[in-house]
Amino acid sequence: xxxxxxxxxxxxxxxxxxxxxxxxxxxxxxxxxxxxxxxxxxxxxxxxxxxxxxxxxxxxxxxxxxxxxxxxxxxxxxxxxxxxxxxxxxxxxxxxxxxxxxxxxxxxxxxxxxxxxxxxxxxxxxxxxxxxxxxxxxxxxxxxxxxxxxxxxxxxxxxxxxxxxxxxxxxxxxxxxxxxxxxxxxxxxxxxxxxxxxxxxxxxxxxxxxxxxxxxxxxxxxxxxxxxxxxxxxxxxxxxxxxxxxxxxxxxxxxxxxxxxxxxxxxxxxxxxxxxxxxxxxxxxxxxxxxxxxxxxxxxxxxxxxxxx
Numbered sequence: 125x126x127x128x129x130x131x132x133x134x135x136x137x138x139x140x141x142x143x144x145x146x147x148x149x150x151x152x153x154x155x156x157x158x159x160x161x162x163x164x165x166x167x168x169x170x171x172x173x174x175x176x177x178x179x180x181x182x183x184x185x186x187x188x189x190x191x192x193x194x195x196x197x198x199x200x201x202x203x204x205x206x207x208x209x210x211x212x213x214x215x216x217x218x219x220x221x222x223x224x225x226x227x228x229x230x231x232x233x234x235x236x237x238x239x240x241x242x243x244x245x246x247x248x249x250x251x252x253x254x255x256x257x258x259x260x261x262x263x264x265x266x267x268x269x270x271x272x273x274x275x276x277x278x279x280x281x282x283x284x285x286x287x288x289x290x291x292x293x294x295x296x297x298x299x300x301x302x303x304x305x306x307x308x309x310x311x312x313x314x315x316x317x318x319x320x321x322x323x324x325x326x327x328x329x330x331x332x333x334x335x336x337x338x339x340x341x342x343x344x345x346x347x348x349x350x351x352x353x354x355x356x357x358x359x360x361x362x363x364x365x366x367x368x369x370x371x372x373x374x375x376x377x378x379x380x381x382x383x384x385x386x387x388x389x390x391x392x393x394x395x396x397x398x399x400x401x402x403x404x405x406x407x408x409x410x411x412x413x414x415x416x417x418x419x420x421x422x423x424x425x426x427x428x429x430x431x432x433x
Contacts, residue, residue: 126303126375126393127332128341131266132325132351133170133258135278142401144269144276148182150371154265154280155186157368159193167265169247170258171280194248201245208234208241255433259330262302268322268358268373271405279358281322285374286361288315304357306378306394306419310412313374316357318409322373323401324354326393330432333388341432342387346425352395355404355419376419387429395423 138144158164172194178184215230247257260266260283268281284302286295295301309317328345346352358373380392396404400418407415 126329126377126391128259128261128330129266129324129326129354129375129393130255130328130330131168131170131258131260132327133168133267134174135267136174138267138269138276138278138325142269142276144278147277147279148186150279151186152189153368155189155193158265159189159196161368164193164197165244166263166282167280168258168260170253171265171267173253173257198245198248201241201248204241205238205245208237212238262299266324266373268324268356268371269405270320270322270358271402276401276405279322279371281358281371281373283373283375285316285357285359285372286370287312288359288361290361292367302374303377303391304374305391306376309357309376313357316359318407318412318415320358320360321404321407321415322356322358323396323404324356324373324375325351326354327351329393331384331389331391335388342389342429343432344384344387344427344429346395347428348425350425352393352423352425353398353401355394355396355422378419381424381427383427383429392427394419395425397421397423 132138135144135146139146154167158167172190175183175187175190178187211230212234215227215234218224218227219231262284264283265280266283267278270277270279284295284299285304286292287301304313304317327349328343331342331344332339333342334340355376356373357376358371361370361372363369376394377391378394380389384392396418400421403414404418
């Protein structure tokens with residue numbers, strides 16, 4: 125399963141290369157929601173930083189939201205640092221006089237939390253972009269291209285699909301819905317396949333693989349290097365009892381090419397060809413064979429792999 129991917133987060137590239145426009149309303153709603161519910165870090169830094177040079181009033185509004193939320197996050201990390209440094213000092217004093225298991229535990233936990241808070245704070249304040257800024261995991265958000273009223277539209281969606289009719293409690297029982305198996309599209313995914321298709325643009329993907337009895341993470345990169353238009357299914361769930369509305373999606377996966385099998389993994393994302401973009405985004409539910417044909421006639425780059433950094 126594709127558990128992590130390196131996304132294209134620059135919405136201007138979507139505009140320039142795919143003729144897609146930004147759904148400002150959905151971005152504003154998402155930024156507000158994640159600022160309030162503590163989920164700000166689930167929006168990749170690259171996705172937030174894409175608004176650092178606004179051109180319109182709408183983009184300036186989004187930048188203001190990003191700037192405010194980043195400052196609030198920085199304050200939270202600094203407060204965590206102060207709290208854990210105080211905890212560490214207390215543990216070290218106790219260990220110097222009368223060592224106890226509690227003091228040892230406090231020392232270890234505080235040291236780990238200090239290091240994590242320092243990393244998070246440095247990442248938040250860093251201006252130089254890094255690859256990890258655009259990496260997503262299940263539960264994170266990514267820009268997904270869909271079609272609405274004949275216009276390609278960029279909507280931020282959660283990478284873990286809440287299927288139609290599901291509640292938040294139901295999706296917690298089946299956390300693997302960030303991927304949709306091709307051989308299950310007309311079964312578990314039948315309410316979305318043929319109806320609500322999207323595309324996520326990525327440059328590489330990551331998989332967990334067992335090597336010599338241990339789990340390692342491999343990075344798979346297409347050769348030659350290229351953007352890949354990954355076939356997705358998406359869903360809209362109206363919020364209830366104060367819960368925000370949710371746009372969510374899953375990447376379609378299929379049997380892997382030989383080089384992915386040789387690396388030790390049994391699934392692979394499905395990158396479609398550019399000439400099929402509109403046909404994929406506007407499916408005919410009465411002609412699913414045409415959609416399967418698009419998935420079959422996919423881009424087939426060679427995937428180099430290496431241990432992920």
